[in-house]
Amino acid sequence: MFEKVALIGIGLIGSSIARAIKEKNLADHIAISTRSQKTLDRAKELGLGDSYNIDPTEVVRDADLVIICAPVGAYEAIGKQIAPHLKTGAILSDVGSVKEHVVKALEPHVPDGVHFIPGHPIAGTENSGPEAGFASLFDGKWCILTPIEGTDQDALHRLRDLWVAFGSDVEILDAKHHDMVLAITSHVPHLIAYNIVGTADHLESVTKSEVIKFSAGGFRDFTRIAASDPEMWRDVFLTNREAVMEMLGRFSEDLSMLQRAVRFGDGEMLEELFTRTRNIRRSIIDAGQETDVPDFGRHVSAVEDESGA
Amino acid sequence: MFEKVALIGIGLIGSSIARAIKEKNLADHIAISTRSQKTLDRAKELGLGDSYNIDPTEVVRDADLVIICAPVGAYEAIGKQIAPHLKTGAILSDVGSVKEHVVKALEPHVPDGVHFIPGHPIAGTENSGPEAGFASLFDGKWCILTPIEGTDQDALHRLRDLWVAFGSDVEILDAKHHDMVLAITSHVPHLIAYNIVGTADHLESVTKSEVIKFSAGGFRDFTRIAASDPEMWRDVFLTNREAVMEMLGRFSEDLSMLQRAVRFGDGEMLEELFTRTRNIRRSIIDAGQETDVPDFGRHVSAVEDESGA
Structure with missing residues (x-):
């Protein structure tokens, strides 16, 4: 070729x-x-x-x-x-x-x-x-x-x-449109993952060993992308600032709404969102971009490891 | 028993x-x-x-x-x-x-x-x-x-x-301490995952099919926990409000700092955080709470699927 x-x-x-x-x-x-x-x-x-x-x-x-x-x-x-x-x-x-x-x-x-x-x-x-x-x-x-x-x-x-x-x-x-699409599908997700892992690392009320022990409750999913190459990702945020700021602004607005729903106990709003988000995962699996094995297949590997041991 | x-x-x-x-x-x-x-x-x-x-x-x-x-x-x-x-x-x-x-x-x-x-x-x-x-x-x-x-x-x-x-x-x-630990290791991660998936679902500048197509850039990792049972999670947020608000407040403060670093191009701050967060994943793997196979082992499954087909 x-x-x-x-x-x-x-x-x-x-x-x-x-x-x-x-x-x-x-x-x-x-x-x-x-x-x-x-x-x-x-x-x-x-x-x-x-x-x-x-x-x-x-x-x-x-x-x-x-x-x-x-x-x-x-x-x-x-x-x-x-x-x-x-x-x-x-x-x-x-x-x-x-x-x-x-x-x-x-x-x-x-x-x-x-x-x-x-x-x-x-x-x-x-x-x-x-x-x-x-x-x-x-x-x-x-x-x-x-x-x-x-x-x-x-x-x-x-x-x-x-x-x-x-x-x-x-x-x-188009290059500009690419940067907007990737800001929401990749850059902001990375920023959020880096951020929550950083937040957990800084707490006084909860020890780091507790965060590590009980990470299977959801936190550990975020640590995968928060383990990505630091220099590469530094450069992404330095060079796609505008689109990242735009998408991060959207994310923050939505999070404020959600925080308000939690504060005032708006169960209907929470359940409506939590139901809608399920369908997006289904679409990603149908598009062949994600595995449909529960827990990313981690359990399957654990079972295989056991039988192999 | x-x-x-x-x-x-x-x-x-x-x-x-x-x-x-x-x-x-x-x-x-x-x-x-x-x-x-x-x-x-x-x-x-x-x-x-x-x-x-x-x-x-x-x-x-x-x-x-x-x-x-x-x-x-x-x-x-x-x-x-x-x-x-x-x-x-x-x-x-x-x-x-x-x-x-x-x-x-x-x-x-x-x-x-x-x-x-x-x-x-x-x-x-x-x-x-x-x-x-x-x-x-x-x-x-x-x-x-x-x-x-x-x-x-x-x-x-x-x-x-x-x-x-x-x-x-x-x-x-202690029950109160449990609720604080789980707020950061599970509840806030779920809220954030639900939120980013909701944000992506609402955009006008990026189509839903683009979000789905290019989700392998990081977004799809968030969709797993955003596919969790809606009613169960509604109740979690309605009944652990105080601890969730406290941890969400920390997350938002840190995210504002990070947003500021992006806006002003503070590469040093970004790289320092992105390097620190890597170690936490390593600790979770060492504690036996996470797989060390890259990409949660999704690639391994894909390869197995192929050879099995």
Whole structure:
């Protein structure tokens, strides 16, 4: 599919792309660069690529596809650095969780003849680093591409076909709209999860050991996304401020209403909301985006562990 | 262990207790009552008990253990109704998610010679009804007992031993403190989950189908607990108002701080919080209260499904 793919950044997403390309034999050569020598050495040990270089300008040379898989705060510097070394006809893409900022940070540096197509796979786990990736991460998940005006359709199709080969469904969205959709489906949920875990960590009336012991009451569900990569998520909130503030405002208004219902004992309002929210989970399961096994299947695994022991 | 156990309410928790008692042969007779004839018939079809009666006064007769497994809003009426029919020496317990209210609602009706010991297993799934239960639900989970002053120690030990036989660890807490601990580990997390799902359902700028499609970005984690039983959770918020308001106040203060950090681009504050919250998940996993499989093991199930297909 591609002759040489260059990956800049080799964490959870970058290493999953490398593994998926290898497993499905989608490129002749995978060249890997990342800012830390230690991570680069680890990628080499894991055999994720065919060549490794701490200098990104070296790996992008002759690459017909370059995918930036670093925290979005690093994009502008990477873009400036690699731009003069990109091959004419190459596709430059990324996997960042925000897209309007990415366009602003990279587009000015992209040379004529290079096809810049931002992308964002809606997939991940709470683990990070090159060990955390796996080839099937994108399978059955959506990948959003946010091409800018005048994008070459052949290049767009080539990139789309790569994600389809990974098992993803591809959706084309406007960058600004992407950022609004992700603010509610991903960014604000992360902020809220980080916040409640932080709140629980700060209490005087309830000890931390009690929070940990009795977390199966619901709290532990929040800790999964509150264990996501800190640097990546810092950059998301720094670069999608407007949409996050808008959605967070909605969330807070609704929470004030709910708080009022609790204060005044409005059982009808509470039950009406709690009934409505059930249906959304059902829709997500029907859309194949969630498991229908109770408790995310944790009980199933526990039972399996037992029988295996 | 017991001659006759009476269960009033046969949903997720009640039916799991029935199954665990049967599987481990902990009682000679299980008598089941519930307010809806349809649910009672379903329990009978599933073979959950040995006798069934829509009238709770009938099932508690001669029972040496009575466990109320109904939404806490129904406790007072149940207590008044069954009190004159309780056997001297019987233990009266429950599984409700709030405890101070339960003591207030039931204690005045408990006749002399009956041992009233409130309980709360910290276990559950998002599913409800008699079909949803399973015998291993309490295995490896905590069960909190909140005995009132002067509780008979033999009765307390008998009840504790039952939960231990289910595989639970038992903790003794003061009712008021229980309500504070559960407000942060369970009630506020549920309120927040219900709220974000409600907010997403109301947006005009993002369609519901986009929310569903791209829910794997984090939102879907919240939908699990937002799919919990509406009536049960309505009653939790109506009866643990004070502790919920206190913890919700803390959460909102912290969220305002975080919102301010986003507005002013305080990356350092964000990264510090996001790093700290990771450790709490690690502690919960180390305490055996959470799986360490990434993404709650959803990926593992997906892979298994594939190989099985």
